[in-house]
Amino acid sequence: MKGTSGSAEKLREAGSMPRWRCVLLDLDGTLLDYRAAQIAAVGASMACITHSKDLAPELLAFVNSPAVQAIEACRPGAPGPECRSLEDSFPRESGTDPRSFLIRYFAELGRQAGTIPGAASLLESLRAHGIPAAAVSNGPGPVQRSRLMKSGLIGGIGAIVLSCEVGVAKPDPRIFGMALRLLGRQASEAVMVGDGASSDMAGAEGASVDFIYFRQDGDFSAPGRRLAEAGELDGVAGILLG
Numbered sequence: 001m002k003g004t005s006g007s008a009e010k011l012r013e014a015g016s017m018p019r020w021r022c023v024l025l026d027l028d029g030t031l032l033d034y035r036a037a038q039i040a041a042v043g044a045s046m047a048c049i050t051h052s053k054d055l056a057p058e059l060l061a062f063v064n065s066p067a068v069q070a071i072e073a074c075r076p077g078a079p080g081p082e083c084r085s086l087e088d089s090f091p092r093e094s095g096t097d098p099r100s101f102l103i104r105y106f107a108e109l110g111r112q113a114g115t116i117p118g119a120a121s122l123l124e125s126l127r128a129h130g131i132p133a134a135a136v137s138n139g140p141g142p143v144q145r146s147r148l149m150k151s152g153l154i155g156g157i158g159a160i161v162l163s164c165e166v167g168v169a170k171p172d173p174r175i176f177g178m179a180l181r182l183l184g185r186q187a188s189e190a191v192m193v194g195d196g197a198s199s200d201m202a203g204a205e206g207a208s209v210d211f212i213y214f215r216q217d218g219d220f221s222a223p224g225r226r227l228a229e230a231g232e233l234d235g236v237a238g239i240l241l242g
Contacts, residue, residue, distance in 0.1 A: 020131065020189060020190060020191045020210070020240065021131065021132075021185055021189035021190070022131060022132050022133070022134065022180070022183045022185040022189060022190045022191075023126055023131060023132075023133045023134075023190070023191055023192075023193060023240060024133075024134050024135075024136045024176060024179050024180075024190055024191070024192040024193070024204075024209065025133055025134065025135055025136065025157075025192075025193050025194070026135075026136065026137060026192075026193065026194030026195060026196065026199075026200050026214075027135050027137035027139070027144060027147075027148070028137065028138075028139065029116070029194075029195040029196065029216075030116065030119075030193060030194050030195050030200075030214055031115060031116055031119040031122075031123075031135070031151075031153060032114065032115055032116065032119075032147055032148075032151060032153075033112075033114035033115060033116055036112070036114045037109055037112035037114060037147070038060060038063060038064070038109070039056075039060065040108070040112050040114075041063075041105050041106075041108035041109040041111075041112060042056055042059045042060055042063065042105065042108075043056065044104075044108040044111075045059070045101060045104040045105045045108050046059070047104075055091050055093070055094055058091045059091065059094075059101070061089075062089055062090055062091070062098075063102075063105060065089050067079050067083065067085045067086055067089065068086070068102070071102070072106075072138070072139055072140065073138035073139060073163050073164070073169045073170075074138075074140070074163050074164035074167070074169060075138075075163075075169045076169075086098040086099075106140060106143055109143050109147075110140075110142055110143040110146035110147060111146070111150070112147055112150075113147055113150035113151040113152075114151070115151050115153060116216065116233060117232070117233065118232060118233030118234045118236075118237070119151075119153060119233055120152065120153060120156070121233070121234070121237070122233045122234075122236060122237045123153060123155075123156025123157065124156060125237050125240075125241055126156070126237075126240070126241075127156055129241055131240070131241075132158040132159075132183050132185075133156060133157050133158055134157065134158060134159035134160070134161060134179040134180075134182060134183050135148070135157050135159070135160045135161065135162075135179075136161050136170065136175055136176060136179045136192070137160075137161070137162050137163070137170075138162075138163040138164075138169045138170050138199065139162055139163060139164060140162070140164045141162050141164055141165040144160075144162050145160065145162075148160070158182075158183060159179055159182035159183055161175055161178050161179045161182065163175060166178055169199075170196070170199040170200060170203040171198065171199050171200075171202040171203030171206060172203065172206075173203060173206035173207035173208075175203070176190075176192065176203055176204065176206075176207035176209055177207060180207075180209075187207055187208045187209050188208070190209045190210065191209065191210040191211065191212060191227070191240070192204035192207075192209050192210065192211050192212070193211075193212045193214055193236055193240075194211070194212075194213075194214060195213075195214050195215055195216070197213075197222035197223075197224050201213060201222070201224040201225065201226060202224060204225075205224065205225050210227045211224075211225060211226045211227060212226065212227060212228050212229070212230060212236060212239055212240075213226040213228070213229045213230070214229075214230050214231075214233070214236055215229070215230075215231060216231060216232070217231075218231045
């Protein structure tokens with residue numbers, strides 16, 4: 001039943017739930033609370049904003065724009081800091097420029113340590129069962145490693161593969177292969193857990209890795225191949241270890 005959607009309970013009843021030998025984990029939105037980190041980082045970065053208007057909503061939209069997300073992931077073809085597309089989407093009344101703001105923003109983002117509920121216990125359970133875990137994330141190395149360290153999660157992760165460090169971003173299947181090599185496992189022995197359809201789900205399919213779709217908001221409407229779905233990390237642990 002690989003590649004079909006459905007509940008873990010149905011898969012277990014059918015006797016088709018695999019026993020994986022390693023787990024690949026997305027970071028933002030899966031282990032780390034990315035939305036809360038963005039809000040806090042934008043708020044802290046507004047010290048360089050001279051305008052009296054509350055620009056937080058516009059700045060949040062800016063850091064979530066395709067251009068900034070491409071920069072953050074170090075995607076091929078991402079715009080440079082002086083690119084016109086950044087100027088066009090950045091609030092002009094801010095009193096600063098996109099480059100200066102993003103330098104401050106990414107520094108503040110690296111200070112955010114909030115986690116998704118159940119993240120620590122999931123990693124502890126995997127370690128207790130002797131199942132190695134690797135983090136596979138799009139993002140700058142200093143930012144993501146700092147957040148993992150501050151969150152206390154880094155001790156439960158056996159390998160960390162970050163797009164800006166390896167030059168390959170999800171959904172490129174090569175980034176999954178890098179993580180598997182570090183863990184000494186094959187694609188057939190692995191499962192990926194993530195919240196992104198276009199990055200995690202598509203990448204796992206391209207790498208021939210099983211996929212568990214994790215969404216806190218319960219929105220599993222995105223098309224794509226997944227073995228199971230979960231709205232809480234405790235549910236993910238039940239699928240992996242149950």
